[in-house]
Amino acid sequence: MNYFNASIVGLFTILLTWICTSANEDEPNDLGRSCRMKTDCPEFGYWCNVNRTCQCLGLYIANKEETRCLGGVRQKCMYDDDCIKNAFCENQTMCRCKKKYHQSDGGLSCIKNSASRSIFPVFLIPTLLILLRIT
Incomplete structure (x- = not known):
């Protein structure tokens, strides 16, 4: 009886592992x-x-391997x-550029912000210079 139970548990484990890994695999060549x-x-x-072949739609582009489409x-x-x-x-809904990156090419690429895209408001520079002269 123990041998039978162990066999059933073993088969169940193998079946469950196969189902889980099959469900999570991406199609290797969706594109x-x-x-x-x-x-x-x-x-x-x-x-x-x-x-009659699956191709990238609109703002989706092929990955480097040309096996699947990536969202812009x-x-x-x-x-x-x-x-x-x-x-x-973002929130498993839509693609967004990472921090310190902004969209380019109509949303088909995210490029790193340059130094000229600083956060410091340029219009405050004259005020800052006046304050520095006063003190």
Whole structure:
């Protein structure tokens, strides 16, 4: 009886592990996979083109490996990996540029803020100079 119970537990563990890992795996090649309609492609960021392959939609661009589409700024996402470089998925809803970065190329890239984009309000410089002369 113990051998039987151990076998059942072992099989159950293997089955559960397989289900969990299968559910979390991304399709290795979402971009370019065959489709007949949009519903054959991943949930968001793709469309089924006339050649019947899943392609990046609108403000989504292919990753370096050209295997999946990444959301530009303000595009739908679930995880940080769904967004372009230097962006993150805010509240599992939409891509935003990381701190110290701003959007460029119509939202298709996030570039680092330059030194000229300082936070200090420039209009306060004359007032500051006057105050320094007084003291």
